[in-house]
Amino acid sequence: MLDLKLIERDFESAKSKLAKKGVNEALLNELKERFAALKDAKRAFEEKRAQQKSLSKEFGAYKAQGKDISELKEQLDALKSEISTLESSVQEIESGLQELAFAIPNFPDDSVPEGLSEDDNLELKKVLEPKEFSFTPKEHWELAELNGWIDFERGVKLAKSRFALLKSDAAKLERALINFFLDFNAKSGFAEVCPPVLNNSSMLLGTGQLPKFGDDLFKIEGEDLYLIPTAEVPLTNIYNNEILQESELPQLLTAYTPCFRKEAGSAGRDTRGIIRQHQFDKVEMVAIAHPDRSDKIFEMMVQNASDILSALGLPHRLVDLCGGDLGFSAARTIDLEVWLPGQNKYREISSVSNMRDFQARRAKIRFKDGKKNSLVHTLNGSALAVGRTLIAIMENYQNEDGTIDIPEVLKPYMNRNI
RNA sequence: GGACAGUUGGGUGAGUUGGCUGAAACCACACCCCUGCUAAGGGUGCGUACUCUAACGGGUACCGAGGGUUCGAAUCCCUCACUGUCCGCCA
Numbered sequence: 001m002l003d004l005k006l007i008e009r010d011f012e013s014a015k016s017k018l019a020k021k022g023v024n025e026a027l028l029n030e031l032k033e034r035f036a037a038l039k040d041a042k043r044a045f046e047e048k049r050a051q052q053k054s055l056s057k058e059f060g061a062y063k064a065q066g067k068d069i070s071e072l073k074e075q076l077d078a079l080k081s082e083i084s085t086l087e088s089s090v091q092e093i094e095s096g097l098q099e100l101a102f103a104i105p106n107f108p109d110d111s112v113p114e115g116l117s118e119d120d121n122l123e124l125k126k127v128l129e130p131k132e133f134s135f136t137p138k139e140h141w142e143l144a145e146l147n148g149w150i151d152f153e154r155g156v157k158l159a160k161s162r163f164a165l166l167k168s169d170a171a172k173l174e175r176a177l178i179n180f181f182l183d184f185n186a187k188s189g190f191a192e193v194c195p196p197v198l199n200n201s202s203m204l205l206g207t208g209q210l211p212k213f214g215d216d217l218f219k220i221e222g223e224d225l226y227l228i229p230t231a232e233v234p235l236t237n238i239y240n241n242e243i244l245q246e247s248e249l250p251q252l253l254t255a256y257t258p259c260f261r262k263e264a265g266s267a268g269r270d271t272r273g274i275i276r277q278h279q280f281d282k283v284e285m286v287a288i289a290h291p292d293r294s295d296k297i298f299e300m301m302v303q304n305a306s307d308i309l310s311a312l313g314l315p316h317r318l319v320d321l322c323g324g325d326l327g328f329s330a331a332r333t334i335d336l337e338v339w340l341p342g343q344n345k346y347r348e349i350s351s352v353s354n355m356r357d358f359q360a361r362r363a364k365i366r367f368k369d370g371k372k373n374s375l376v377h378t379l380n381g382s383a384l385a386v387g388r389t390l391i392a393i394m395e396n397y398q399n400e401d402g403t404i405d406i407p408e409v410l411k412p413y414m415n416r417n418i
Numbered sequence: 419g420g421a422c423a424g425u426u427g428g429g430u431g432a433g434u435u436g437g438c439u440g441a442a443a444c445c446a447c448a449c450c451c452c453u454g455c456u457a458a459g460g461g462u463g464c465g466u467a468c469u470c471u472a473a474c475g476g477g478u479a480c481c482g483a484g485g486g487u488u489c490g491a492a493u494c495c496c497u498c499a500c501u502g503u504c505c506g507c508c509a
Contacts, residue, residue: 059489
């Protein structure tokens with residue numbers, strides 16, 4: 001959620017910032033109007049309420065002294081109905097305003113490139129050269145079939161479409177990658193945690209998945225619980241509604257969790273293979289940071305994800321997302337795209353974002369900033385998406401006969417020397 | 419899942435015959451004084467959010483959440499959530 005006072009104070013700049021993200025300015029105008037209306041309504045209510053309180057005190061005193069209270073009672077009865085009208089009007093305006101405010105995305109940073117779609121994203125740099133194959137490299141699902149690594153049919157049987165069953169070395173690689181990522185992140189200073197993968201609605205509101213994107217979430221029937229779409233949700237919300245000491249910042253956290261997404265809008269895209277699944281494994285980094293330090297930490301997180309890919313020998317590039325492609329809660333995002341020789345293109349494997357104080361305001365995550373409490377900055381990024389790393393390894397490490405080599409750094413994790 | 423008990427400020431914990439309690443006391447924390455050495459004693463301050471004021475200082479909301487009774491509710495009633503204990507079940 002954005003700072004409504006800031007929008008009120010500097011309306012024009014707020015408008016232009018959000019225009020970069022494609023937000024309709026009528027929405028902002030309405031927000032401003034409702035905010036002003038709320039203030040007026042509140043003031044009226046508080047005035048009457050103060051009156052009621054002091055008269056009620058008098059009422060008590062009169063009664064104790066045995067004085068006549070009928071006149072006072074009359075006044076108070078009138079006040080009472082007046083107040084309840086004012087109060088419900090405040091509530092109505094407030095909930096409408098809240099709903100509106102929750103639906104407005106974060107401001108993009110000034111450095112974010114202009115643009116409406118992923119075509120306008122800015123490539124920052126390439127790391128490692130894609131290797132030349134002496135044969136036509138296969139796509140991962142072909143390799144999966146050849147090696148008996150992925151059973152697509154039975155995955156569907158067990159659940160539904162877009163679920164898969166990993167077998168053999170693929171299952172082992174999946175586990176090896178998780179361990180490798182967690183160890184790598186630990187060396188970079190991230191503390192490992194293992195959070196619940198079901199979170200309640202208030203946490204999903206805190207990180208911005210709700211109320212706008214509920215359709216993308218799997219919900220538990222009859223409970224206020226959702227399967228998390230990313231470990232960003234539990235990790236960021238660990239300090240939901242808390243006030244940290246400044247000395248406790250930054251909190252650098254990492255976790256492996258499965259992630260669950262309905263992705264209702266993505267039907268027809270990437271239907272073959274395991275690029276886009278309803279359930280996938282991911283190792284996530286989250287930082288709870290002092291506002292002055294979040295840019296530095298952002299760079300560190302991007303570097304960390306890139307270093308992991310380099311350690312695996314996977315060619316990749318860094319892409320600065322343009323305003324239109326930026327996620328709802330993000331002020332700045334750099335995507336890491338890994339080279340897939342089978343598809344002959346770069347595909348997203350990690351996304352590192354600085355949310356600034358957007359999530360912190362929603363989730364009420366603050367720190368003692370001298371005498372007062374200030375909002376922290378929150379950041380998150382994948383390090384890395386496990387399934388997509390598996391795909392990248394399959395495609396980049398394939399041999400002409402369809403066999404797949406294991407990257408050196410993973411061999412210790414596979415209990416294998418060659 | 420069943421029974422009982424509870425949910426108050428950073429922590430412990432009073433307050434539950436409705437008004438004088440947004441909230442005692444203690445601890446923690448901050449500053450000051452005393453003292454002079456790793457003991458202690460004394461004083462002051464110390465919840466969050468919004469809002470009015472040039473400022474001093476006011477006002478409103480919040481005692482798990484939501485609703486109700488009442489002139490007035492942390493205190494009474496209802497619903498829900500959570501925590502604890504015992505029982506049941508279980509990796």
